[in-house]
Amino acid sequence: MITTLLVANRGEIARRILRTCRDLGVATVAVHSDPDAHAPHVREADAAVRLPGAAPADTYLRGDLLVAAAKTAGADAVHPGYGFLSENAGFAREVIGAGLTWVGPRPRAIELMGSKVEAKRLMAEAGVPVLAELDPAAVTEADLPVLVKASAGGGGRGMRVVRSLADLPAAVESARSEAAAAFGDPLVFCERYVESGRHIEVQVLADAHGTVWALGERDCSVQRRHQKLVEETPAPGISAALRRSLHEAAIRAAERIDYVGAGTVEFLVAPDGGFAFLEMNTRLQVEHPVTECVTGLDLVERQIRIAEGRPLEGRPPAPDGHAVEARLYAEDPARDWAPGTGTVLRFEVPGTDAVFRSPDRAGIRVDSGVEDGSEVGAHYDAMLAKVVAWAPEREDALRRLAGALARARLHGPVTNRDLLVRVLRHPAFLQGEVHTRFLEEHAADGLTAPQAGPGTVRLAALAAALAESAARRARAAVLGAVPAGWRNLPSQPRRARYATRGAEVEAVYRSTRSGPSADGVVVVAVDPDRVVLEVDGLRHPFTVTRHPGLICVDSALGAVELTPLDRFPDPADEIDPANLVAPMPGTVRRVEVREGERVEAGRVLLWLEAMKMEHRVTAPAAGTVTRLPVAPGTQVGKGTVLAVVSPDGPDEASEPTE
Structure with a gap:
């Protein structure tokens, strides 16, 4: 009987396993990296062991640390969840070798299925239909389209669809790089790509x-x-x-x-x-x-x-x-x-x-x-x-x-x-x-477009501005003060500016004796956290939630997040549009251009790895790469300048690319 189980994972799957263990009366041990020290799965376990560091390679992918954690906590079993080391035969053997119960398949079965090449051979022997494996170096026009696949791992990493022989070498190189980074194994192969499968x-x-x-x-x-x-x-x-x-x-x-x-x-x-x-x-x-x-x-x-x-x-x-x-x-x-x-x-x-x-x-x-x-x-x-x-x-x-x-x-x-x-x-x-x-x-x-269109964004901005005005009045009433911006006589319209999804939106309304009004919109009700607006005879309730530096407006029309902007912004805070900055922390994996090279709009400049996936950084417009301060392997934070692309002038735009 298992009495104490260590969950060698994090996040949602760790919490899922912990719930079943509570139902069964099995004691639980969580592990956590430094960023996860206060994560829900850590709080919900009966005990927790720190894995020093942040990167998966230093924490959740360290089988020796996980086994040591289990021994330290007195666990007699390990559940790997999914991802990380869940399909690592070596880790399974470490767990079993330490005298612990492995809640998973036998290591040999993991090993056999860990290589897609070997797995296909075994399945063919068992009478299970398989797609023929293709050597990337031997793919012909008749084989297209093909799918480049990493032999190890899964989750969509190390996979590329190729429809042209000219694109195959780059796709293979990209898949190998991603597979090596994700699974430690750069081996890839090709197979026929089934359209609409x-x-x-x-x-x-x-x-x-x-x-x-x-x-x-x-x-x-x-x-x-x-x-x-x-x-x-x-x-x-x-x-x-x-x-x-x-x-x-x-x-x-x-x-x-x-x-x-x-x-x-x-x-x-x-x-x-x-x-x-x-x-x-x-x-x-x-x-x-x-x-x-x-x-x-x-x-x-x-x-x-x-x-x-x-x-x-x-x-x-x-x-x-x-x-x-x-x-x-x-x-x-x-x-x-x-x-x-x-x-x-x-x-x-x-x-x-x-x-x-x-x-x-x-x-x-x-x-x-x-x-x-x-x-x-x-x-x-x-x-x-x-x-x-x-x-x-x-x-x-x-x-x-x-x-x-x-x-x-x-x-x-x-x-x-x-x-x-x-x-x-x-x-x-x-x-x-x-x-x-x-x-x-x-x-x-438009599957990838936000649910809230431009009209909804404008209504959400108005709801946010009206709710904030109501909140100011409520605060002033408690203090017995006059609300900020109050006027005894009619004045200019009130304005509030917000940033949302890389654009700006402005809310304009008037404060009157009978309440706020806005062009083309009937203001039905206003509270600090709820606003009802009527457009063309149809009423729409908006829930407004204020967080530090962010206002979230939820409605049946779609959710909108708004960042309040200063009425008089400092020009020094503006970002040069020629600077391409990292949208998130990550690691530069590959750089596709060099300084002084002219590029067209949409050209991939480099690949940034974050959240276990590779992301393209592309040129926003045609121009010349005038600065390239990063190289493969560079760790960058959010907002770090990755490249500078100086846009073409009016005469340069028509010149051919070298």
Whole structure:
């Protein structure tokens, strides 16, 4: 029996494992890097051990430190969660070698599936369909398009789609660099890229006594940069025959490597219904909550029981209803998925029915790694939380999830919430017409655009200004003072300026004896935290929340974050538009240009790694690179100048590029 379990992870998955342990009566130990010292998972564990440092390589990726932490805390078992060392056979062996129980598959199974090249060979032997492996040096025009893939790791890193032979060398080099940085292994290979394929995976659970369960499939086709955004089960629109074939293939895959524990076998399903093995994740998946919702199982509990040697009894439960999960990331889809960092000022999903557990009835589950006050840094993955809906029918689950996300109050780092809502409400998605190029195919529908358009932003600015005015009056009333800006006679309109998403917006209103007024808008009600405005006969309530240096306005029209601007800004504070600055802390991985080189608008200048992903820094306009103060390996902070591109003059713009 496991009595004390160390969770060798952080954030949302650590909290998820801790919840099950509390239910089972298992004592828990957390580990934390220095930035995570006050993280929720640390507070919720029975004990915690510090891993000195900040970078994953110095903390959560140090197997020796994790084993030592377990021994220090008196733990008798280790659960790796997902990511970090969860699929590291060497770490599993360290844990077992230290006399601890490893809550995961046998090290040999991890090793066999850790190389995608070796995994494909084994699956072919087991009769599981696979895509042919291509040597990058031997790819021909007839093979295109191809997908460059890292042999190790996952999560979309080290993957590139190539449609032209001319682009192949750069794609291979880029994939190798990213794979080496992420997994310590630069080996990549190519395989045929299936246009409009579906990413469908099967959850398996296997005990040490030879029993393997297939617990249904999940469709994970809606992705960005090969990383999943929305997952659901059952997969919509597939035939009973295909479902059965996928389940049988997954069981054969698990049996071939003598698998034990929870794992996922991933497949690529072509438009004609044919499918091929992609990889096997020898760990718990991020999207495991949707399977828990429809089966009623606690997969972490099952992992622990299997690690204790207990058998799977009876038959796997039949799925009930439909579940869909959306991943909330701290990133901006409208700005090439740039990650967001900073303090989470408010994290609230109204109507949440369950936290880290499946709801007892149709409703919303939230698994979150953050809460109010949490810090989001650049060292770790950008995922903040998973919001899951369960309902008897797919349509009901999608509607519940979209509504919960739309009403969520997410203040602080920018998120992909608006994109998720647009996807869940898109006609093609509602019809189950999903595939891995869904975002690209429907890009013209504005999926990545903020929900709040220019008109909503103007209304939000007006609501913010009116709420602030009401707050000033309330403060003055308490002090018995005259409110700032008060006039006995009619005066000029009141103005308030704000910055939002790189632009400026101005709110203009008048204070009259009968209350505030604004052109084209009826001001119905004003309080310090709530404003109701009427436009064209339709009333819109706005909730206004003031944080230091930031005003967040939430409404059914979309969320808007506003930074108040001084009425008379200091010209010295303005940033030269020729300076390209780091949008977040990170590490410069590759530099594609040199000083003195002329570049066109959109040219990639360098690659910045942050939050476990590589991000492009591009030229905002045609010009000449006049300064390049960074080199590969340079650590930079937010706002650091990465390059200076002096724009072309009127005569230079027409000159050909050398």
